[in-house]
Amino acid sequence: MHKLLAVIRREFLTRVRTRTFVIGTFLGPVLIGGLMLLPAYFAGRQAGNRVLVILDEGSNGFADRVAQTLLLMGEGQFETSVVAAEGRDSVVLDSLIAITDPKAERVAGIDGILVIPANATTRDSIRYLGDNVSSLSEMRSIRNAVTQVIRAERLAQAGVDARVVAEANRPISFTTEKVTNGTLTGESGEASFALAYSMSFILYLALLLYGVQIVSAVIEEKSTRINEVLISSLKPFQLLLGKILGVGSAGLLQLGIWTGTAMVLTTYRTEVAGLLGIPAQTVVGLQLPTVSPALMIVLLLFFFLGFFLYASAYGAVGAMCNSVQESQQAAMPITMLIVVSFISVFSLLNDPNGTLARVMSLIPFSAPLVVPVRYSLSPLPPLELLAAIVCTILGVLAVAWVAGRIYRVGILMHGKKAKLGEVIRWVREG
Amino acid sequence: MSDSVIQLNHVTKRFSGHTAVKDLSLSVPRGEVFGLLGPNGAGKTTTIRMIMNIIRPDEGQVTLFGGAGTGRELSDRIGFLPEERGLYPKMKVAAMLAFLGEIKGLAHRDAMARGRRWLERLGLGAWMEKRVEDLSKGMQQKVQFIGTLMHDPELVILDEPFSGLDPVNSQAMKDVVVEFARGGKTVLFSTHIMEQAERMCDHIVIIARGEKVVDGKLADIKAESGRGHLAMSFSNNRQAATPVLQDRRLIAHVDDYGAAAEAELASGADPGEVLRALVQAGVGLSRFEIVEPSLQSIFIAKVGPGAATAPAQETVHA
Numbered sequence: 194m195h196k197l198l199a200v201i202r203r204e205f206l207t208r209v210r211t212r213t214f215v216i217g218t219f220l221g222p223v224l225i226g227g228l229m230l231l232p233a234y235f236a237g238r239q240a241g242n243r244v245l246v247i248l249d250e251g252s253n254g255f256a257d258r259v260a261q262t263l264l265l266m267g268e269g270q271f272e273t274s275v276v277a278a279e280g281r282d283s284v285v286l287d288s289l290i291a292i293t294d295p296k297a298e299r300v301a302g303i304d305g306i307l308v309i310p311a312n313a314t315t316r317d318s319i320r321y322l323g324d325n326v327s328s329l330s331e332m333r334s335i336r337n338a339v340t341q342v343i344r345a346e347r348l349a350q351a352g353v354d355a356r357v358v359a360e361a362n363r364p365i366s367f368t369t370e371k372v373t374n375g376t377l378t379g380e381s382g383e384a385s386f387a388l389a390y391s392m393s394f395i396l397y398l399a400l401l402l403y404g405v406q407i408v409s410a411v412i413e414e415k416s417t418r419i420n421e422v423l424i425s426s427l428k429p430f431q432l433l434l435g436k437i438l439g440v441g442s443a444g445l446l447q448l449g450i451w452t453g454t455a456m457v458l459t460t461y462r463t464e465v466a467g468l469l470g471i472p473a474q475t476v477v478g479l480q481l482p483t484v485s486p487a488l489m490i491v492l493l494l495f496f497f498l499g500f501f502l503y504a505s506a507y508g509a510v511g512a513m514c515n516s517v518q519e520s521q522q523a524a525m526p527i528t529m530l531i532v533v534s535f536i537s538v539f540s541l542l543n544d545p546n547g548t549l550a551r552v553m554s555l556i557p558f559s560a561p562l563v564v565p566v567r568y569s570l571s572p573l574p575p576l577e578l579l580a581a582i583v584c585t586i587l588g589v590l591a592v593a594w595v596a597g598r599i600y601r602v603g604i605l606m607h608g609k610k611a612k613l614g615e616v617i618r619w620v621r622e623g
Numbered sequence: 624m625s626d627s628v629i630q631l632n633h634v635t636k637r638f639s640g641h642t643a644v645k646d647l648s649l650s651v652p653r654g655e656v657f658g659l660l661g662p663n664g665a666g667k668t669t670t671i672r673m674i675m676n677i678i679r680p681d682e683g684q685v686t687l688f689g690g691a692g693t694g695r696e697l698s699d700r701i702g703f704l705p706e707e708r709g710l711y712p713k714m715k716v717a718a719m720l721a722f723l724g725e726i727k728g729l730a731h732r733d734a735m736a737r738g739r740r741w742l743e744r745l746g747l748g749a750w751m752e753k754r755v756e757d758l759s760k761g762m763q764q765k766v767q768f769i770g771t772l773m774h775d776p777e778l779v780i781l782d783e784p785f786s787g788l789d790p791v792n793s794q795a796m797k798d799v800v801v802e803f804a805r806g807g808k809t810v811l812f813s814t815h816i817m818e819q820a821e822r823m824c825d826h827i828v829i830i831a832r833g834e835k836v837v838d839g840k841l842a843d844i845k846a847e848s849g850r851g852h853l854a855m856s857f858s859n860n861r862q863a864a865t866p867v868l869q870d871r872r873l874i875a876h877v878d879d880y881g882a883a884a885e886a887e888l889a890s891g892a893d894p895g896e897v898l899r900a901l902v903q904a905g906v907g908l909s910r911f912e913i914v915e916p917s918l919q920s921i922f923i924a925k926v927g928p929g930a931a932t933a934p935a936q937e938t939v940h941a
Contacts, residue, residue, distance in 0.1 A: 195725070195728065195730075196725065196726050196728070199722060199725035199726055199731070200726070203711075203714075203718075203722050206718075207711070207713065207714065413711075417709045417710065417711060417712060418707040418708060418709030419709035419710055419711060420707075420709070421677065421705035421706075421707050421709070422703070422705060422709065422723070422767075422770070423726065424677055424695075425675045425676075425677055425694065425695060425698055425701075425703045425705070426695070426698040426703075426726040426727055427695075427726055428695065605677065605678075
């Protein structure tokens with residue numbers, strides 16, 4: 194135990210003190226902050242800046258109503274002015290297009306032109322010209338405003354009372370609440386799924402980032418030839434376990450710092466945005482979900498099982514190889530297993546209790562990524578959950594056993610790469 | 624049994640192509656300096672690895688401390704310097720030693736203090752906080768040496784401890800080993816350099832092609848094969864000595880070093896006869912002595928010149 198701790202501590206300190214670790218740990222929060230604040234920053238800069246000209250081609254006040262609705266719905270995002278075409282449609286349009294050119298003298302500083310024709314209510318489409326046509330949210334706002342006005346106008350023409358129209362147009366928002374095993378948990382379904390999914394993503398990331406570090410840690414031991422000293426004092430399994438736990442805890446620290454900053458940034462996003470001079474309401478927020486203890490246990494359990502399973506496999510790969518280049522090829526099958534398992538999570542979203550989902554929950558290699566997401570969508574029957582846990586634990590033990598045997602022989606190999614047949618013999622003969 | 628620290632009983636180890644160690648039995652008495660000698664590829668390292676339980680013998684048993692456990696289980700009582708030296712290049716020297724001490728069962732603080740004392744003693748005090756990779760090869764060897772001995776083991780196993788060391792460092796290490804032995808510890812070391820073994824060992828085993836050819840106390844071995852060995856040094860007219868040394872009626876075997884020679888008398892020959900022949904031939908002698916044979920000459924006589932060519936490179940298998 195004491196020796197195991199020494200291996201863990203050495204591995205942990207060595208990793209944590211590297212420049213890559215320090216830079217990576219620092220860059221993570223910067224990246225997270227950037228992802229949250231940058232869109233808001235750009236959106237914030239543009240808010241209230243969109244100057245639209247509504248070209249009225251004789252619509253009898255219809256254009257004015259569109260302008261009002263846009264002002265109302267856009268929450269100050271749009272400034273509008275209505276220009277009457279007075280029969281010279283194309284000439285006015287051309288001159289308007291000309292002044293949207295930023296290089297031209299920007300008399301009005303126009304961003305876009307909405308063309309409302311005389312027979313707008315009977316048309317199937319309305320023209321919009323502007324340099325912001327690729328902004329999905331702006332286009333949605335403009336389309337919604339135009340649709341709303343046209344719908345009201347069409348209904349009015351059909352003789353429907355204006356108050357009825359207003360009432361019919363009142364928007365509906367949609368809230369979801371989750372029911373678990375016959376009781377209302379009060380969780381938002383989306384939130385717990387988002388959490389499980391992001392945990393699954395973090396596990397995926399951790400496996401790819403830190404799993405590879407285990408490979409190189411094992412190879413380092415071979416290339417520095419320290420392995421013989423180690424292997425004469427420590428059990429190979431002790432050494433492998435120490436490596437996995439050491440690299441794992443360094444990874445956990447880094448992930449913890451990242452998650453922690455993400456949570457702090459989310460909680461105080463308005464304050465942070467304020468400091469940077471960005472309108473607070475535009476900041477993309479992550480809803481911090483309230484998670485049931487059961488889901489949390491499932492998440493953590495499968496997180497650690499998954500890490501241990503893949504880390505052992507990576508350790509065995511390291512023991513088989515003599516150089517990092519060699520190991521990249523040898524690690525491919527394991528990396529593929531992780532990627533395939535992770536991608537398969539998407540296909541489970543629509544049918545979390547289907548046959549595919551059930552089967553993947555019982556395969557130790559995919560269960561750590563699949564089960565938490567499934568559980569968050571709809572809790573598994575207890576028996577099925579138990580089966581998944583047992584299968585995964587058995588899988589971890591089997592992989593660790595095989596890896597330990599490969600490791601014990603492989604770590605003393607120098608010079609040549611082990612052939613598959615040899616590796617199988619190591620495992621058989623132990 | 625209790626006086627035998629290491630006991631090998633008919634141990635055999637085969638690798639894919641060849642037999643590395645064949646039916647080897649030996650016993651290392653407590654408190655002695657034991658030399659495991661042999662040419663390159665004779666099976667020395669394989670034998671040591673089996674003692675340390677890094678690899679398992681195909682046949683036979685290895686018993687340590689009268690059967691207390693395997694090499695790894697008893698590693699806290701054993702200091703082991705493997706043939707393949709290695710340290711973590713990025714670690715600081717003091718931390719590296721602390722780690723090596725800890726995996727031998729020392730507490731972190733104790734390991735740190737011991738490492739510091741040893742570094743001071745071997746003149747590396749100023750390098751404690753330097754990275755291992757910044758040290759010269761000789762200094763790294765010293766650090767590794769400290770790592771082997773710092774937990775004060777009862778048994779020290781050194782595989783080719785002096786290879787790659789300059790005379791000064793070699794001397795320093797030798798002093799440490801001798802001091803250990805004097806303190807009642809058991810030392811087993813392998814080497815193919817006979818002069819060192821000759822000066823340090825109480826007991827030697829010579830193996831060649833995986834088989835034991837000599838086993839015994841150094842003094843006994845010398846006495847046994849030491850009937851009539853001559854040591855000569857020449858001052859002038861060296862070439863005149865050649866016909867005398869090649870006379871098979873007088874000399875059975877000669878190790879010719881040019882300015883000096885070591886010769887084994889032919890059976891029944893008289894040393895006085897050789898001296899007379901040399902003087903008559905007009906050879907200038909600065910030394911003519913009847914001696915015990917050197918370990919080198921015993922080694923060559925026992926192993927034969929053929930054994931110097933090593934078999935295929937050793938590789939490790941389960």
